[in-house]
Amino acid sequence: MNIQTPAPQALTFADYKSDLKPVWCPGCGDFSVLSAITKALATLQLPREDVALVSGIGCSSRIPAYTSVYGFHSVHGRALPVATGLKSARPDLTVLVAGGDGDGFSIGGNHFLHACRRNVDLTYIVMDNSVYGMTKGQASPTTEGDWTGSKLTPEGPGVAEFQPLEIALSAGANYIARGFSGKPNELTKLICDAVEHPGFSLIHVLSPCVTFRPEQREYKTMVHDGFGGAAFDEGTPDRREAFRRLMDDDGYSCGVLFKGNTPAFKPQTDAPRTIEEIQGDFIL
Template identity: 50%
Template sequence: MDALDTESAEIPDIKPKDYKGSLKPIWCSGCGDYAVLNAMMQAFAELKIPTHDIAVITGIGCSSRLPGYLSVYGFNSLHGRAIPIATGTKLARPETTVVVAGGDGDGFSIGGGHLSHAARRNVDLTYIVMDNRIYGLTKGQMSPTTPLDSYTSTTQYGSYDPPVNMVRFMLAYEASFVARAFSGDIKHLVSIIKQGIQHKGFSFIQILSPCVTYRGKGEYDTIRSLSAELPENYDPTDMNEAFRLASDPEKLHMGVIYRNEKLVPYEERILEHRKVAKAAGVAKMENLIDDFRP
């Protein structure tokens, strides 16, 4: 797994449209995911990352279709399994910028078991959850973030499963970068995605990305009314502050809520570990078998 001899990353003039794939998105009109796709292309362009050095890995769901609309390496995999696949990809080829994307159901329901481990390992992935608070692809069932008492096709008299607070969840597992953004504010979104990619370690970004089809056209206004900016002089390195903010029952604070630059990314730990292993002696591969001659 030697470093790849890639061409220089110096690309003077790369534009968002250069990241556009040949397929046309088939999301509903008004879907928040369009903004995420555009913001992502904008962020890639501003960071000048060549298309062949990016892998966008997703699971299944409306939002997981995203890599099909890009010109980068993509993997539209299995429901809930984007994170471990991306972990393998990043470890096998650490020089690649690996972005994981998906929805609230993909990430926090079926794939929820992987999140704590990705966070504690601190693999250098940027995980973007397009949270539309509903299952869209299967046409409107309750998701893990659907607000209590919502009427969906599987909760005909109102939902009785309390929703998960994604930000608090990720803080609890010490994700080293936790942010929240909104499809309705694309400029802010670009900045957050860029910061997430630049962060060395596991970055989690909850993007509230309304589903107008199954949660109604009012969803944008609802999110907007719940949104709040971070308080002045907010210190994102303070875990207690971050928890307090994330626990606000009234408001959804937008921005980088927590950031810890001190945690060592997994890939670096692995490189250190390799050094230790090699220091203990490395036989030529053809002589490896002699280790088993008593």
């Protein structure tokens, strides 16, 4: 990563924040993710009007309104299609996508698969707290099978956890990393790196829900740098090596896992014509 802090900054991270007060609970990891996103935008000095942040539904999906860039708070599970349409129609924009584990991996699971393999130049930041917080604490796809904290699944969901990084790697994502909300400076670096990397980037962020999963406060003692013995920023371009590192992952490895070389998807282009010329196809 060669992200350098530019000397005189025209825009500071505060310039990328709106005046709205987040709805999040005190202590929520998402505050730090918001900070990391605004710091990354400031580091990259992206004009606010040229950035769009798209989200779905859930606690973390409220994030666009807390920034001062263009935002789209869409519907549950559909952030990635909205962002895909936006980036395809407006390739000049920098498009970030943010949301939670339920939004991205459950209701939006199919879009996640296809966004990975389509490889549109997007940066997808998933704030994973292994719980549906906005609906008051149900099991999400990344919840442990034996978690009994929900009235909906009192005996535990009984389903193995969804593995976002393995699935992203299998499905063809071009950049895969994990961050921790408790380490916002490292997260800022990952976001900058992902934005600058072509194609679809996934940043899986461990972001504790202190209300429904208070035990996640311990994440800070569990996270460690690097996948499979590699350094924090030592992502591999080799899928076999990336899978090997993932097999050794305890779920708390932070850093860059994979940096692929697949060119970003671009819709077909053609030589310019006029409507009159196109209509000519129908003339007898």
